[in-house]
Each structure stands twice: as C-alpha cells, then as structure tokens.
Amino acid sequence: MLAFSPTPASALPSAPQGDAGGGPGAAPFVKLDGVSLSYGGPEGLKALSNTHMAIEKGRFVAVVGPSGCGKSSLMKLVTGLLPPTEGSISVGGAKVAGPLKIVGMAFQNPTLLPWRPLLSNVMLPLEIVQPHRTRLRAHKAEYLRKARDLLETVGLGEFEDKFPWMLSGGMQQRANLCRSLIHDPDLLMLDEPFGALDAFTREELWGVLQEVWMERRFTCILVTHDLREAAFLADTIYVMSARPGTIIAKHEVDLPRPRTVDSTFEPRFVDLVHTIRSQIAQVRNEAKQAAKAKAS
C-alpha cells in the first residue's frame, strides 16, 4: 500500500525545533538554521529568507518550488560555495565555512571532458580530491575496480573506453553520476540532473539513481522541477515559496522501495504530486499578485 504523510505549510514550525528530519533525537547531518541569502550584500537581491532544514544522515531529500525561488542558491550554500548572509549551515556536525570535500555534485549538463574516455572521466575527482589524490598512484588498481563497479551498476560496463561524444545524453548522465560518487561522498547534491533528458530516459535514470542510493545510502539532496521525480526518489520533499525562498511545506514520502514507474500511477502517488503542484501554483499566484500590487 502506498502512503505519504504531508505536512501542510500551516503545520510547519517557523523555528527549527520539531524538524529533526527523521528519527527522534537523531542529530541532523545537514542543518540550515535561519538561513538567508542576498546577492550583492544585505541590501541586494534577496534569494533566500529564514530557511530551516534538518536532514538526517542517509536520507534522500528533494527540494521543489517555483522557478527562481532560490533552489540552486540553497545548493551553493550547503556545499559552501557561497556564505549565507544570515543564519548558519552545518554538515556532519561542522559549520560550513568554505567548499566541502565530502560532497559529490551533478548538474543538468554532465560536463564530461570530451577528450577522456568514460573510465578516465569517472576517475577525475580522484586526481583532485584529497586524500584520494595522494593515494591514487599507489592504489590505482583499487580505484579502477571501484570506477568499473560503478559503471557496471549504471549499465555502462561495456562503455568504459568510449568518449562522451560517442554516447547518448542519458548515458553521459549515468557516467556523470558515477563521477560524482567515485570518491564515496557522504553527501550527494543533484541540481536538475535529468532535466535535459527525454521522459523515458529520465524515468529509467530515476531507477538507476534509486538503486545506487539504496546500495550506498549516502545523504542526497535533489533539486528538481519535476514533481514526479521528487516523489519517486525522495524520503522527504521540501516545498519552497517564491523568491525570497523559504520552506512552506514538508512531505514525508513513505512509499515502499524500490519504487517503480508503476508506483507513479498509484492514487496515493498521484495525490501527493497533485498536492505539491497546488502548493506551488498557490505561491506562484501569490507572487504574481504581489508583483501586480507593487507595480500599481
């Protein structure tokens, strides 16, 4: 039986208490405490406002919201690429004060290096991220085995010698996923990773990502516009308001795993997607009304 337990916006705490992100008492692995971000200083463009999140280790979280609400900005804050204007962020119990090493990232554009075969592309982070960089030469066979295992898991075992331009977009994104996981990150950040793919390939890759995550159980934060994708993959879905973005609802998705494309046709799955769609439509409308009122 499929089930989900939505938390409406009205039931969300404005402060972090009560948002433990999982089991009672478990310290969150990723924590955002009253985070705001303004581009161009405190008087600049406000992208995020008073955002609280608490994500337990090993959870799969999706963040959805209207276009421009600050989802990508949130990713940059959590990975330490940008400092918050207000509030604090911690990952693994430590305050984020600069770019994190324990993160793997994948974006819409796979950005594989065209002159490197797939296996060599997947190995790339090991040449950059410590301690792997120092260990690489002496432990090359072990790392190669790992890269090949990953490629095998995503169905690219036979393609390790191919160059990215010889492969389809879906295959490139599979390889990209392997590259983001080769250094065993504790946290995987995915920003619209399947946004450029056709619907069938996208659904196929949901299954691939779910399989890799179920096997490795890293903490994952996925930003997506695709509400079905969020419901398919996530344990928890955070819904954001229009800019300046803040969390307006949180849904726990208790669908059994592994989820399949058939799960997406179950009434409870459809209801969940519909509920989130309504919430986003409402905040978009409110933002439009506010903009109209300001202009008049």
Ligand SMILES: Nc1ncnc2c1ncn2[C@@H]1O[C@H](COP(=O)(O)OP(=O)(O)OP(=O)(O)O)[C@@H](O)[C@H]1O
């Ligand atoms: N480097 C920047 N300098 C100034 N403003 C920025 C910068 N990056 C983003 N913004 C603005 O901050 C707001 C939030 O942007 P962000 O990319 O985080 O939103 P998003 O929810 O990821 O958008 P989308 O869903 O369209 O990808 C937008 O108004 C955007 O124009």
